[in-house]
Amino acid sequence: MAVIRLAHAVLAAGPSLRRSGLALVLGVAIAACSPVIRNHGYVPAEDELAQVVVGSDTRETVGQKIGRPSTSGLLNDEGWYYVQSRYRHVGPRQPKEIERQVLAITFNQAGVVENIGRFGLEDGKVVEISRRVTETNVKGLNLIQQLLGNIGQFNPGMLQE
Incomplete structure (x- = not known):
């Protein structure tokens, strides 16, 4: 943004200052990309x-x-x-x-x-040593589908030890 403002200020100046200013702006832009x-x-x-x-x-x-x-x-x-x-x-x-x-x-x-x-x-390839992303093991189901999917799967034998 600063380079653009500087370029606008140079273009608003007189012709002799324009050349010097444009050279300065070009030099700053090139230095920023080195x-x-x-x-x-x-x-x-x-x-x-x-x-x-x-x-x-x-x-x-x-x-x-x-x-x-x-x-x-x-x-x-x-x-x-x-x-x-x-x-x-x-x-x-x-x-x-x-x-x-x-x-x-x-x-x-x-x-x-x-x-x-x-x-x-x-000699090698990038090896991921630590990963801090928790992945879910439920793929493609939203919360409502998960809740409705459990209806009817109740087994009374599960209550006995």
């Missing part, structure tokens, strides 16, 4: 990760060498997951994830590093 890159999360660099020795380091030593992750195993504490994403924002459009790195460090029962794996956006 992409903004945002980084989220943390994945240790290769030189930091080289300090971790598979079969030797424990949870404590990994935490001291490269830091603890913000995410660990969901159902059990067998792994640590470092996640970093890069998003591209352009104007009012929804952000698009353009890069993702996941570093997975798994531990055995004794807490010693068992495996280190690095995955990218191309």
Whole structure:
């Protein structure tokens, strides 16, 4: 809206100011549509990760060498997951994830590093970890149909234990 108001003000000005003003409005409009890159999360660099020795380091030593992750195993504490994403924002459009790195460090029962794996956006697919939508198991029936559907289905034997 501000760009439109500015354009109207420029058009109402004199001819010499019009050119300068239109150039300014065009510059503002182009700058508003330029992409903004945002980084989220943390994945240790290769030189930091080289300090971790598979079969030797424990949870404590990994935490001291490269830091603890913000995410660990969901159902059990067998792994640590470092996640970093890069998003591209352009104007009012929804952000698009353009890069993702996941570093997975798994531990055995004794807490010693068992495996280190690095995955990218191309290695996987979006997995929904948590869903906060309650779905009904009654499909296609409204409240009146549900109530009327129960009439005549009374069984006196259900009252006896």
